Amino acid sequence: MTEAIVEYRGVSKYFAGIRALEGVDFKCRPGSVHAILGENGAGKSTLIKIMAGVLQPDAGTLLMEGKEVSFAGPQAAVNAGIVCMFQELSLIPDLSVADNISISSPPRRFGLIDRRAQVSRAEELLARVRCEDVDPNALVRELSLSRRQMVEIAKALGRNPKVLILDEATSALTARDVRTVYGLLGELKDAGVASLFISHRMHEVEALCDTLSVFRNGRHIETFQKGEKSEREIVRLMIGRDVDAQFPPKPDRTGEASTTEPILEVTGLKWGNRLNGIDLSLRRGEIVGLGGLDGQGQKELLLALFGVLKDVEGDVLIGGQKGLPSSPATAKNAATRMALVPEDRKTEGLMLDMSIADNLLVSSFGKISRGPFIDPGRAAAEIRKGIAKLQIKIGSADDPVMTLSGGNQQKVVLAKWLMIDPDIILLNDPTRGIDVGTKQEIYRLMRELANEGKAILFYSSDYAELIGCCDRVSVLYGGQVVSEQSGDGITEESLVAASLNIGVEAA
Amino acid sequence: PAEVSGPGVNPECFAPWSADTKFFKWDAKPGPYRIAVVNGFVGNTWRIQMIKTAKAFAEDPSLKEKISEFKVVSTGTDAPAQLGAIEDFINQGYDAIVTIAVSPDGFDRVIRLADKNNVVIVPFDNVLDTDKVMQVNEDQLKMGRMWAEFTVNELKKKGVTSGKILEVRGLPGNSVDRDRSIGINEVLDASGGDWEVVQVVGNWDDGTTQKVVADAIAVHGEFVAVVGQGGSNGVVQALKDANHPWVPVAGESENGFRKAIAEYSDDGLKGISIGQSPGLVAIAMKAAVSALEGNVMPQLISVPLPVATYDQLEDGKNYWSDLPDNFFTVNEFPPCGVNISGPEIMSQTEEDVK
């Protein structure tokens, strides 16, 4: 057996008394692709942040190639050959692609950064990740999310990693890029590099990894080889209990569709070059999915419906009223109330350093006020109701929402919107980065809401979710709906085919 | 300019500062002249009144014919900007530049340039610590002395020879503040009385002065007199608010202060009002023209102090009970032919606004 390249011995880490990792013994071998699995808050990110020098352990030791090491900061870790890719996080938007790729150790001439050498280095690395179309002199802020992740990968490659860490770093990639990344990881594996891979998507893990480690509540539960355990067993290790059917059953809706009036009807919706004539309808009691590759206009569609975008063209009927709301505030207050769970809960969904209570109330001041004043009794009741309904796990409602785990944070966003009792709920990838258990709760909640007569428009980057949750799915490509599927017609095959805008036969 | 011996022209108006004041003579230039006023800070009534006086005086029959171009700029409290403006006017070929210096130092370069180009620079009010330019000012040391003398006299009349006197100082670091304070303390020390002088800093600003005087009263109880360099309205307000008995007060020449003296002098507010006049600008302009005409001029021109004590006040003559508090009462200097009165300048369009 090869010697471990990185080894944890009894590593513990606490945050203000909260246990993030405790007594972790963990090894990872060179030439492997190693998946780290666990619920939200299991300690995965903490584990790799320690390896990457971002955090220092409170107890225990870290060994690299058999020698004890201690990294004072990310640079020290990089120097030792540990390269970490965080989700969207380590690129500087206002610097050029070339600057970013050679960010901390650029080629120099006479002690100064050599711009030309830097550009050619960037060109080489971009070619390696098959992103020749990216201009090394462009600013990162000008790139799309998927291009940014590829630049991030190029940057990581350029640092000659011995250990490469991907913490949910592939979430926005296109199918072609994913294939490139798979290829690259394979190459690196052959070159003896250890890759650590964190993802909440089982199919990615299955396709890529050879070794799997499961964490739960800050403890290392078990490490095993791929194929040793079934998916069901793995999930049980992760959440500590059995999971039953992932998705709640769909009610039978055949025949209903034609009889009820749509609550939302959109024809020829256009916005800039992102939306190119979208037709869509949504009825009460229905969950309609938005499918397609990332960046095909799904987010823009949701934002447009919620009144965030200006100069949107097309015919819209919402609850019989013509026209789009002019702002989220009007969308929320209209006769047909709308709610949007945005893409990034940390910057768009929540005021992270405000309390859970304040975050819950932020959309419903009108409802809990008497005249201009907030009625504390009613506010407290609403908060209690919201927390109970979604079973949000909190200490006190006055704690900052920042202290919650990702899944619970997402529940706060949902609870906030449920307080206004919306008629239409727009969901933008609500389960991204959320563990299996919580995902299930959200699926169940969605179905409950639909059964209460609400209409749900649901964008997800995960096909399985669309198949499991939706009554109908509209697949977007290039800002248009290219395919509409419903009922049993929604299959992975058909979704993938539609996403790539090719006929089902070809897929 | 050439250094010559006196006496200078028109000594009633252009009085030399002291017996050993030097005299300058520039080569006579044919008129009419281009004159610029380079002000520093703008944003208080004094400066506004000064600018209006300058503009009005440029239209005065005695000067109008002699000036072909007249410009006023304000540069803010920014030394390089003021120096730059002066240099710019020299470059533009102006004949004389009248200025209130933002700093008593630092003009060496523009003085050198002005001399090279035969341009007359006349600082007034905030003058320079140099004897290389012709300057116009009131004697600050003497002002301080007169304030203190008056105060000591009034106290003597009341039979008071000891006690706490409150001295309100101006902007820290300013030479005017320094000179006035020296004058005041010189006289107090020499007066033989047993005075305890309490100093507070009022920055010549009514609001600040009022606040610090109120504080001082709260802490020290009663004063036998107040000698204030500026912000005199604030002194009076603070005394009034604290129900402090009226005592002799020496101060500036704001209309409000004089109104207060006139009103309360019988109750004991025996006041003296001497002030730095915005009308100084007119004398400085006149001096500049005179110098350009080739007359012999004193290097430092002393403008008589416009004194008014409580027994000399007369409504409509040296104060105006129906006009705003803020403007400065003293504006005219008859010996110099400067006859623009304060109200004339500051209320010229009063009718228009009602």
Added chain:
Amino acid sequence: MKQSSTRSSDLKRWLSQNTGFAAALLLFAILFLTYNVLHPRGFSSAVAIQNANETVAIAFVAMAQTLPVLIGGLDLSVGAVMTLTNCVASELLTGSPLQILLGAVLTLLTGTLFGFMNGCIVVYGRIQPIIATLATGAVAIGLALLIRPKPGGNVDDDLSWALTNSVWDLADTYGFADGGEAWWLRPFADIPVPFLLVVVVAVIVWVPFRRSVTGRTVYAIGSAEGAAYMSGLPIQRAKITAFTLAGFLAACGGLYLAIQTSSGNADVQQAGAYTLNSIAAVVLGGTSLLGGTGGAIASLVGAMILRVISFYFRILDIDPLLQPLIEGLVLLTAVSFGAFRTLRVKNQLDLFR
């Protein structure tokens, strides 16, 4: 042919990435040319010298302000540090040439150390830059008043004359290059020395800094601090360096002010005015107050725009009592230019960065 096409697209990209700076440059060019056309002695060395002299201090202070702004902060002490170093210099710039040189070095060192202290307070005390420097600015003014309770000072006359004039005068004063008549000096003879000083400092300080990892880190911090940290960039070093350099550049301003006025003045109002003007200059130059984009050269241009605006009052006939109003309106209009971009934003979320 390929060469030329890439070059034009390079220019296009530069323009799109530096729109603010380009607009500032254009605005300055128009304002300055018009001023010279209107000025009776426009396009002459004397006018250039005067303009340069007036601009140096604010230019240095604006450059100083740029660095803290780039990291997404603000330095409210730059004006005060300029004032402090101005007072220090007014005590030290006298005596033999060697003593003067030493004095100048000590002056710059004072400002640099003060900036370093600011940096340490911000980094190790973890206090927001704007508040930390509001406080240290008061300290700097206090020190300046201690050093120079009243204005004055004793700066070497020759030095003052030589450095506030043209290159020819410099040579003439110190008698090198045949007293300014040497053939090789001719082409430069009419250039104002103050202009050269600013350019020299910009070139030997700013340009290398811009092309160092520390400089890059400064931009990265303003753009995305978390990402900069995760990328292994030296955050603390860069922050301290930014404030230290700000102190150094402010000291350059103070030093020049002392040379220009051959005196020192602990003027609180002037210090405040310079700080606020430096922020205005930074914004006019197209640097974002949010950090991450812009640069010291842009601020230099911003400072020049600010100055040129006030030049106009001297050549146009404007009621002196309306001047402050006009000045304010022009400033407000100029800083509002960037708003046109905002009004064109189609996705409201892009407004909240």
Added chain:
Amino acid sequence: MQISLSKENRPIVVASLFVGVILIAGTAYTLSTTGTAPLLSVNYLLQQLQTGSFLGICAAGMMMVILLGHIDLSIPWTLTAAAMTATAVGGDLAIPTALGVGVCVGLLNGIGVAWLRIPSMIFTLGVDTVLRGLMVAQTGGFAPQDRATPVMLFLAKDRIFGIPAAILVWAAVSIVIATLLTRTGFGKSLYATGSREGAAYLSGIRTRWVIIGAFVISGVCAAIAGVLLTGYSAKAYQGMGNAFLLPAIAAVVLGGTHILGGKGRYVGTLVGVILIVLLNSVLSIMQMPEAGRQIIYGAVIIGMLLVYGRNQRVTS
């Protein structure tokens, strides 16, 4: 109410303690020099609160804006302009005029910051300059009347049951602001917008109107302070607001409000104002020269913020 030393309350407690320290130091000084302890007299304290009310009201308005992560540099000349226009109009309309000026300036600031998205630091600075220009032009051109009206004199100077009316005005403003912040949707929206504007907007808060509202409150507060100050000095004059900008910012920050917005309690601002006012007064009583005063100011601000606890480091 229970006082727990949470991060939020610590500045308030520390600043209150420091207020005590200032009073003790000042009293020690007066005892040693004059043998009396006037600082502890009710009269002195009431007077400090009276003169502190101008700053207090400015700071209350400033806090609204700082909670949003913005700043209002136009306070000095908003105050002055409101006061000068009010006295120029005179009579019963004086105070409504002053408030009107405050509202207009606030609207202008708000529009510039919320709609045009110009950084408040620079936009309000420009507005301040414009207001100064307007006042210079107005004084120069129209020689406006500057006398305080009887109501202004009453508000600033008279006492009601022995308490200066100015303090009552300040108390009224404080109650309104504190209620606004803690008990109304607007107040909560203010915190939300200051904490993260994008998220607040997507939550259906009309963030632009919140921003405009905060600036209007700030303008109105400055105008009220202008009215009181006019009454106190019996007249309005150029530059009367100059002394309030930096102390107002310092008071808000010393009271624990986060300069980048989102966090802070109004009680803190109250304590901050009292701290600054007393510090000023005691230094003046000690006849501390300007140099020492400035150094002490700086040291106090830095020292207190260090005691309050350092900000979090940005690591992710």
